[in-house]
Amino acid sequence: MPSLSEAQRIFVATINEGPDALDATLFIGSPERIILGLKAHANTISHARLVALEQSFPLTRAVIGETQFNALSRGYDETAEAKACDLAHIGRHFAMYLSYSLPSSSGERLNASICDLAKIEWAWLESYHAADASPLTLEAISKLAEADLLSLAVTLHPSVRICPLRAPLAAPLTHLTGEMESAAILVVRPDAEVRLLAIDERTLQAAQNCLQHSTIGNLLVVASEQGDEADPIGPVLTLIGAGALVAKE
Template sequence: MLSLPDAQTNFIDTLCDGPDCLNPALFSGPADRILLGLKAHANTISHARLVALEDTFPLTRELIGEAAFNELSREYIDMAPARAKDSNRIGEHFPIFLHEFPVNESAAQLAAIEWAWLESYHAADAVALSAADLINLDEEALLSMPIAAHPSANSVLLSAPLASALEDLQKLHPHCILAVRPESEVRLVALTANQAALLGLASQENCTMGNLLALAFEVPGEQAPLEPILHLIGAGALIRTR
């Protein structure tokens, strides 16, 4: 008799790799009825995973078309990276997968942004730093304030024009797109290279507001060095860590 862990492992292997993996001790009854039941169960799971991808990437699906998205999705869910994920995270490697196929580069990029949006949606809550938090601080307190990126901050570096669904952000000529959820809703925010660099610094350990200010003032030709920091604060992308 198979142990429960062994039975579960063999059941999953059979669904993924076919009936040749089935241990005869797993089920009793006629083989043809067992295989018919497994096929029905596998089809149900496959359909659920395809629906999960559709729900994860609605804008990408709209951009490349229903038929093309469905064809790519069916190929993707049979690949090892997708099979290793449950339905909640099945789309994690989908943007990378799209880069390897003859789809519009903007579509693969849009999928990455949609995944960043989902990651932000499920991230831990935290109180975002606001401009009001800085008003009454003296210079020493301001410079020593410990800063970090908001736990929901996820950015996507752009390598192609943004898809038409995000054309309002394209007008800002962004270096990357930030997904962040400082309150109840996820925001998509356009970031310049300077703003992205500051956010990257804030993501490192033991960062302070003084570190951000020092980096902001080092940028050659920057006429308003505080603006990139204020932009991140306004987006809700920074938190005070203690």
């Protein structure tokens, strides 16, 4: 008799790989009845995974269209990457799958926009479920002496996700950019609500410098080196205003 973990592994393998992986000793009944029951179970799982993808990427689905999104979702669900994910994380690799599965007839620029959109939607979900933390505020830094402000250690809020853009934003998100030239979308949940913020190249670099930890002084130096000595604190204020930084003890 196999262990519980081994029995679960065999059961999942049978669902994913088909009858050849079946160990009939785990079930009661003829192989035909066992396979019939497993097929019904597999169909239920497949439907749940397709629904989860639809709910995870509503904007991407609207841009692609219902029929094509369903076909792409079914293809994705058969990949090893998707099969390795549970229902809550089924969409983790979906944007990457789209990058090589969207029809070339749609155009490289549109396909890149769709992939960016899918990445942003998944980042929104990750941000929503991320750990809580108290964001650094403009009011808090205004009370610091200059030396204390420059030496203040900061890092990104746990909910921050950074989505560099490869193309202009897809239609559902064009309102985020306005007239600015955006390098990335910053996704953050400093309180109860997830926010999406279009950021320029300088702010993107500042955010990336905080992936581990930095100080306000270091961020100002980097901003100055990027060629805007007149406003080196601009990217830092943008990140703080968005609730994207936390003070590191």
